[in-house]
Amino acid sequence: MKWEDRVHERNLVRWAADKPEVVVFSADLTNSTEIGLFKEKYPDRFYSFGMAEQNMMSAAGGMAREGFTPFVHTFAVFMYRRALDQIEMSIAYPNLKVRIVGFLPGITTPGGASHQAINDIGVFRTVPNMTILESGDATEVESVLDVAQSIDGPVYIRQLRGLIPRLFKEPMKFGKSRTLSKGNDVTLITSGIMTLEALKVIEPLKKRGVSIHHLHVSTHKPFTDETVLEAIENSKYGVITMENHTTIGGLGSAVAELMAENAIPKKLIRIGLRDTYAHGGSREYLMKYYQIDAISLVHAVERLLGETLSITEDDLVEPQVEVVEQVQKVEDL
Amino acid sequence: MSTGKEWVDQIKDVAKKVRRRVLEFTLKNGGGYLSQACSSADILSALYMKIMNLGPSVAPKIPLSFPGVPSKDNKKYFTGAGYNGPKEPHLDRFYLSPAHYALVLYAVLVETGRLAPEGLDMFNKDGSSVEMIGADHSPGLELMSGSLGQTLSQVLGIALARKRRGETGKNWVFMSDGEFMLGQTWEAIETLSFYKLDSVYVFIDANGQSADGKIETVNNVEPLKARLESFGTAAVEIDGHNVEQIVESVETPHKDRPLFIIARTSPYCGIDVLQKRAPKFHYIRITNELEKMELEEFLKLKYGGDRI
Numbered sequence: 001m002k003w004e005d006r007v008h009e010r011n012l013v014r015w016a017a018d019k020p021e022v023v024v025f026s027a028d029l030t031n032s033t034e035i036g037l038f039k040e041k042y043p044d045r046f047y048s049f050g051m052a053e054q055n056m057m058s059a060a061g062g063m064a065r066e067g068f069t070p071f072v073h074t075f076a077v078f079m080y081r082r083a084l085d086q087i088e089m090s091i092a093y094p095n096l097k098v099r100i101v102g103f104l105p106g107i108t109t110p111g112g113a114s115h116q117a118i119n120d121i122g123v124f125r126t127v128p129n130m131t132i133l134e135s136g137d138a139t140e141v142e143s144v145l146d147v148a149q150s151i152d153g154p155v156y157i158r159q160l161r162g163l164i165p166r167l168f169k170e171p172m173k174f175g176k177s178r179t180l181s182k183g184n185d186v187t188l189i190t191s192g193i194m195t196l197e198a199l200k201v202i203e204p205l206k207k208r209g210v211s212i213h214h215l216h217v218s219t220h221k222p223f224t225d226e227t228v229l230e231a232i233e234n235s236k237y238g239v240i241t242m243e244n245h246t247t248i249g250g251l252g253s254a255v256a257e258l259m260a261e262n263a264i265p266k267k268l269i270r271i272g273l274r275d276t277y278a279h280g281g282s283r284e285y286l287m288k289y290y291q292i293d294a295i296s297l298v299h300a301v302e303r304l305l306g307e308t309l310s311i312t313e314d315d316l317v318e319p320q321v322e323v324v325e326q327v328q329k330v331e332d333l
Numbered sequence: 334m335s336t337g338k339e340w341v342d343q344i345k346d347v348a349k350k351v352r353r354r355v356l357e358f359t360l361k362n363g364g365g366y367l368s369q370a371c372s373s374a375d376i377l378s379a380l381y382m383k384i385m386n387l388g389p390s391v392a393p394k395i396p397l398s399f400p401g402v403p404s405k406d407n408k409k410y411f412t413g414a415g416y417n418g419p420k421e422p423h424l425d426r427f428y429l430s431p432a433h434y435a436l437v438l439y440a441v442l443v444e445t446g447r448l449a450p451e452g453l454d455m456f457n458k459d460g461s462s463v464e465m466i467g468a469d470h471s472p473g474l475e476l477m478s479g480s481l482g483q484t485l486s487q488v489l490g491i492a493l494a495r496k497r498r499g500e501t502g503k504n505w506v507f508m509s510d511g512e513f514m515l516g517q518t519w520e521a522i523e524t525l526s527f528y529k530l531d532s533v534y535v536f537i538d539a540n541g542q543s544a545d546g547k548i549e550t551v552n553n554v555e556p557l558k559a560r561l562e563s564f565g566t567a568a569v570e571i572d573g574h575n576v577e578q579i580v581e582s583v584e585t586p587h588k589d590r591p592l593f594i595i596a597r598t599s600p601y602c603g604i605d606v607l608q609k610r611a612p613k614f615h616y617i618r619i620t621n622e623l624e625k626m627e628l629e630e631f632l633k634l635k636y637g638g639d640r641i
Contacts, residue, residue: 047493050527055486055520062490068497070490086517089477090487094469095403129404152405 001319002166004138008159009034011142012071013041019149020045021067025060027053027074033103034161035073057083060098061090069097069149076102076117076158080124087154088127095129095153099145105134105158105192106244106273107287112280117158118273121220122249124156132220134158136167136195140218143171147219150174158192158220165196167319175219177227183211186301187235189228191217191251194242194271197287199319200294204311210301223254232259237304238267242297247272269300344382344576348374351440352603353636358436358456359617360628365465368607368614369509370437372540372573372598377441377507379579380536385505386425388418390442394449396462396472403469413462414475416447422500426491429474430484431509431538435467442473482515484508485535489521492530506535510595511543513554519564522591526565529589538573540598546612561593573598606631 012035016022024038028051039046049056053074060070072079079087079102091098102117109115124130131151135141141160148155151174168178180195181202190198195216202212213231232239232255239259241252252270259268271292278286287293298311351374359365381387392415400409414420417427429438436456442448452472455461462470466479478484485506492504512518525533537557545551554560561568567587571578573596582594600614601607606627607614619625 048527049524052520052524054517055489055524058483058486058517058521059490059493059524062487062492063494064490065487066491066494066498068494085480086483086486089480090483093403093477095405128402 003163004166005163006034006161007138007141007164008161009037012145013037015142015145016042016045019069021069023047023063023068023070025049025056025070025072027051027056027078029074032161033073033075033101053078053083054086057086058090061086061094061096064091064096064098065094069099071099071101073101073103075104075115076120077104077115080117080120080156084123091154092127092129097152098154099148100154100156101159102156103159103161105160107278107283107290107292108160108193108244110280110282113277116278118278119246119249120156120158121243121245121251122253125221125249125254129153130221131155132158133172134192134218134220135160135172136192136216136218138164138166139168139170140172144218147172147174160193167196167199172218175222175225177218177225178216179227179231180214180216181212183213184234185211185236186304187213187215187231187239188242188297189215189217189231189239189251189255190242191220192244194244194292196319197292197294198242198297200316201298201311203317204315205298205301205309208309208311210305210309212301217251220251220254223258228255229258229262232264232266235266238269240269240271240297240300240304242271242292244292245272246276247274267304269303271296271300338577340383341576344375344378347382347441347444348378348576349603350444351378351437353632354440354443354453355436356604356628356632358453360619360625360632362457364616364618366433366436366615367604367617368540368542368600369431369434369538370440371602371604371607372542372600373434373437373507373538374441374603375574375576376536376538376579376596376598377437378444379576380427380505380507381441381445383580384583385427386423386502387427388421388424390417390447391415391419392447392472395452396448396455398455398460399462400470410470412469412475413467413472416442416473421502422495422498423502425503425505427473427505427507428476428478428484428488429467429507430478430512431481431507432467432474432479433465434507434509435464435471435474438467438473439463439471448472481509481512482517485518485521485525488533489525489528489530492525492533493528495532496530502532504533506533508535508537510537510539510541510554510557511548513537513557513560514543514548514552522561522564522566525591530591531587531589533591534583535591535593537593537595538598539595540600540614542600542614544615550612557595561595566591566593568593568595570595570597572596574602604631
């Protein structure tokens with residue numbers, strides 16, 4: 001598996017080259033949100049708003065009204081928390097094409113509670129007209145831009161920065177989950193960085209005779225993928241969701257709503273932050289501390305199966321990307 | 334003999350009719366944003382009659398009913414921008430920030446021939462686009478401005494976009510002084526200065542009033558002129574009921590700076606009987622027969638009894 005650095009930074013410059021309508025807004029976090037290169041290449045299309053996010057969000061609405069497409073960049077917390085009223089009244093209500101590119105999802109930052117976006121998906125799911133996308137690897141960090149730009153309305157992109165694994169070859173598709181492995185014991189639905197974490201235990205589980213149907217979700221809203229419903233219906237022991245987000249309002253909630261509305265009587269275990277803020281620390285430490293790591297997934301599978309699987313950290317494997325892509329190709333056909 | 338200043342009397346006359354119309358609606362509805370008409374009628378009338386370079390209205394004289402909120406599937410959606418004329422590069426734009434001033438704006442649109450008087454029959458009626466607190470679909474409006482303090486930032490975005498396209502039209506914003514309590518207002522001002530947006534003109538109805546009463550008892554926004562200038566804008570202070578001063582104020586030199594016109598106004602100008610309600614003027618609710626009789630008597634004495 002290949003890890004790549006500053007994927008968004010290079011990709012945005014390449015992607016925006018032939019799109020004069022695309023402008024980039026920054027809130028004093030230009031290099032931290034990987035738009036330094038854009039600023040250098042297209043200074044005329046780069047707008048600095050400083051540390052004043054409420055104003056920036058309303059201004060983005062104003063510019064979108066005039067036919068430009070602002071890609072607003074800052075840390076997600078300073079958008080959905082600090083400037084929610086501005087996002088709602090200046091952007092979402094008028095259904096404007098503003099792309100809200102929010103960084104530092106969940107426990108991906110050691111910056112602590114002030115910097116960790118743990119309930120962004122939950123908040124934005126309640127905002128009418130808003131589309132929500134989340135990147136899970138380098139390919140999605142790149143292709144999410146095309147998906148976002150195809151939407152006639154506001155889009156929130158839960159984006160990754162820095163060192164990112166490349167898991168997928170195929171670009172992200174709007175409203176379509178990826179089938180990463182097929183099975184019928186347990187249906188596992190993951191998003192964002194949790195997909196990589198989950199992939200570490202798929203093989204060890206298989207070795208112990210547990211077949212997992214693993215889906216990766218990148219479109220949180222609208223949440224209408226038939227594949228997800230089918231996978232839930234076909235699971236023998238139940239469903240597990242795994243998200244880098246509080247279990248209230250995010251992927252786990254969306255799956256629970258889907259199951260309830262379709263009267264699917266299966267067990268559901270939601271792995272995620274359990275109604276708590278996190279704190280500053282390394283990703284590995286935080287995943288373990290808040291029990292949202294691969295081993296926690298094993299425990300969830302054990303609970304559904306009602307048996308002990310004796311999988312330890314030593315059994316975890318580096319995800320086999322080739323295997324992933326193979327299934328993906330079958331799905332594409 | 335012509336003095337060349339007939340327009341002063343014409344604006345004064347329209348402002349008077351605007352106050353009268355808003356008073357009538359307040360009486361009819363048992364309440365309304367009447368003090369806002371008192372303080373802003375001269376400014377808004379001068380803007381529409383003398384200051385702004387707008388094209389003729391391109392919207393129906395009788396407003397259409399509520400078209401549904403904007404969404405990708407709502408093909409019937411419209412904004413109220415058409416009442417301010419077409420959007421052309423050389424033409425001005427107008428944006429009302431305190432959306433509860435809507436009836437004053439509607440009345441100005443009626444008196445300047447952009448809206449039929451009967452259009453106001455729908456005011457504050459269910460299913461109508463002529464809402465009490467104006468929305469994006471209400472006549473003369475196009476932004477969602479009811480959550481105060483967001484319009485200036487939105488106009489900042491619009492002005493930046495118009496600058497990108499090399500447009501020459503000006504962008505006029507009408508604000509209330511209460512909005513200068515909001516942090517976002519100052520974020521917008523510092524950014525307007527940063528981008529040297531001299532295409533943005535802001536009229537402030539400085540009536541010294543907010544919902545709880547006199548602003549100085551609620552929080553403090555003064556000295557407004559000094560604050561604005563320290564944020565890098567050009568600012569001028571005028572008597573907001575002196576039509577000539579209103580019109581002349583927009584000529585204040587402000588190269589590379591947005592221009593803020595602080596119009597000092599009275600919340601009972603033209604309807605003196607309101608004065609006894611001090612210090613609260615935000616929403617005039619007529620709660621007893623005596624008040625109603627008093628205002629009706631005033632309407633009769635000042636404007637002659639006949640309804641418009």
